[in-house]
Amino acid sequence: MNKFFAVVKREYVQRVRTRFFVVATILGPLVSIGFTVVPALMIGLKTGAPPRIAIVDQTGNMYERVASEISDNEERPQTATPTMTPPGAAGARERAQQTAKMVKPDYALERVDLNGRTLDEVKASLDRRVASRDLDAYLILPPNLLNGGEPEYHARNTADMITKEQLQRSISQAVRSQRLVENGIDERRLDELSKPIHLKARGVGGEESKGEVGFFLVFGAAMLIYMSVLLYGQVVLGAVIEEKETRIAEILFSSMRSFPLMMGKLIGVSLVALTQLGIWAVTFVAVSAWAAGISSSIPHISPFIFIYFAVFFLMGFFIYATVYAVVGSMVTTTQEGGQLAMPVVLFLVAALFVSFNIIRSPNSPLAFWASMFPFFAPITMLVRVVTETPPLWQILLSLGIGIATAVGLIWLASRIYRVGMLMTGKKATLPEVWRWVRQE
Numbered sequence: 048m049n050k051f052f053a054v055v056k057r058e059y060v061q062r063v064r065t066r067f068f069v070v071a072t073i074l075g076p077l078v079s080i081g082f083t084v085v086p087a088l089m090i091g092l093k094t095g096a097p098p099r100i101a102i103v104d105q106t107g108n109m110y111e112r113v114a115s116e117i118s119d120n121e122e123r124p125q126t127a128t129p130t131m132t133p134p135g136a137a138g139a140r141e142r143a144q145q146t147a148k149m150v151k152p153d154y155a156l157e158r159v160d161l162n163g164r165t166l167d168e169v170k171a172s173l174d175r176r177v178a179s180r181d182l183d184a185y186l187i188l189p190p191n192l193l194n195g196g197e198p199e200y201h202a203r204n205t206a207d208m209i210t211k212e213q214l215q216r217s218i219s220q221a222v223r224s225q226r227l228v229e230n231g232i233d234e235r236r237l238d239e240l241s242k243p244i245h246l247k248a249r250g251v252g253g254e255e256s257k258g259e260v261g262f263f264l265v266f267g268a269a270m271l272i273y274m275s276v277l278l279y280g281q282v283v284l285g286a287v288i289e290e291k292e293t294r295i296a297e298i299l300f301s302s303m304r305s306f307p308l309m310m311g312k313l314i315g316v317s318l319v320a321l322t323q324l325g326i327w328a329v330t331f332v333a334v335s336a337w338a339a340g341i342s343s344s345i346p347h348i349s350p351f352i353f354i355y356f357a358v359f360f361l362m363g364f365f366i367y368a369t370v371y372a373v374v375g376s377m378v379t380t381t382q383e384g385g386q387l388a389m390p391v392v393l394f395l396v397a398a399l400f401v402s403f404n405i406i407r408s409p410n411s412p413l414a415f416w417a418s419m420f421p422f423f424a425p426i427t428m429l430v431r432v433v434t435e436t437p438p439l440w441q442i443l444l445s446l447g448i449g450i451a452t453a454v455g456l457i458w459l460a461s462r463i464y465r466v467g468m469l470m471t472g473k474k475a476t477l478p479e480v481w482r483w484v485r486q487e
Contacts, residue, residue, distance in 0.1 A: 062282070099157065099182050101184075103173075104188045117213070265430050282316050283371040284371045363426070367392060
């Protein structure tokens with residue numbers, strides 16, 4: 048046992064004292080703040096004078112309404128809830144729409160009348176003004192705008208999708224309002240009648256549901272496990288194959304068995320990871336409390352949710368960390384190990400997709416077996432706990448299977464490690480690795 052703790056202490060102290068650990072611990076919160084605060088500040092940053100846009104109204108009565116919609120900031124939402132968007136052109140368009148809702152519109156508008164000129168003559172004149180930078184863009188409102196006519200947008204910077212989306216939304220709202228007026232419908236009365244209904248969810252006992260908050264905790268646990276494994280998996284991998292590169296296996300195996308050696312390495316490196324994550328978590332909570340204020344209301348969440356969160360996070364981290372330990376016992380370089388371990392880590396992504404079905408039916412056979420599968424359990428069982436808590440025996444069974452899986456993987460890694468440590472000159476194949484496991 049003393050040798051086991053000596054290995055844990057060496058792995059922990061050796062890495063905590065490095066400059067990389069100190070720098071990464073300090074930079075972690077700074078980078079996270081940079082990715083959350085800086086983009087929000089940059090969105091509202093004024094990059095120059097308001098865009099100058101000319102509007103050619105061929106309808107004769109839409110300029111004032113369109114200009115009012117473009118310039119009106121009071122009823123226009125200033126924030127938007129981020130959503131997942133697909134890649135490609137459609138995804139880029141949706142992201143532009145979301146960003147456009149977050150940016151406060153500010154334009155310098157100008158009305159241009161035909162005054163007996165043809166539309167082509169007016170376009171040519173406006174094109175010259177755009178080319179000479181007297182204007183940034185201009186809009187053409189066709190005579191049949193209210194009957195399906197499509198307005199035209201001409202700009203020097205056609206890549207500015209945010210301005211285009213804001214103008215399109217404003218014109219659509221103006222056309223809608225004008226159509227209501229012409230049909231004798233009170234727009235404000237229609238808005239009042241069209242207000243959405245907020246559904247307040249409550250549990251069987253009458254308590255207000257906090258399922259949304261709980262699900263965000265589950266999603267946070269999944270992201271935390273995923274990022275932790277990506278960040279520290281290579282460290283576990285490097286710790287396992289460290290002796291292969293330094294060739295001190297004979298000394299190690301002459302003083303202790305392979306299983307406590309492997310267990311000590313895994314726990315030591317994992318404690319390094321948990322120390323760094325703990326510092327980041329405390330910093331995040333402190334900054335969040337300071338930003339939100341002491342008087343802000345915090346949703347009531349059962350303390351058992353946080354206990355389950357911590358337990359299943361630790362279980363998930365150790366399960367996937369042992370995967371890197373098993374892979375590290377088979378390979379000779381960290382590059383090979385990272386490629387072999389990545390497919391197994393993608394189980395976390397699959398668990399997230401399965402979770403959406405579990406939310407709808409937390410007591411289904413799919414939910415039960417997915418929460419028993421050790422590579423899914425850190426996510427799927429948490430989903431069941433925050434939606435409709437399963438019986439305690441199922442939670443304990445899932446934990447038992449997960450812990451047994453982690454211990455079994457460590458045993459497997461140690462069996463492979465004791466022989467693979469001394470094997471040089473060729474890459475291990477699966478049949479050969481199986482012989483190493485069976486060898487006494």
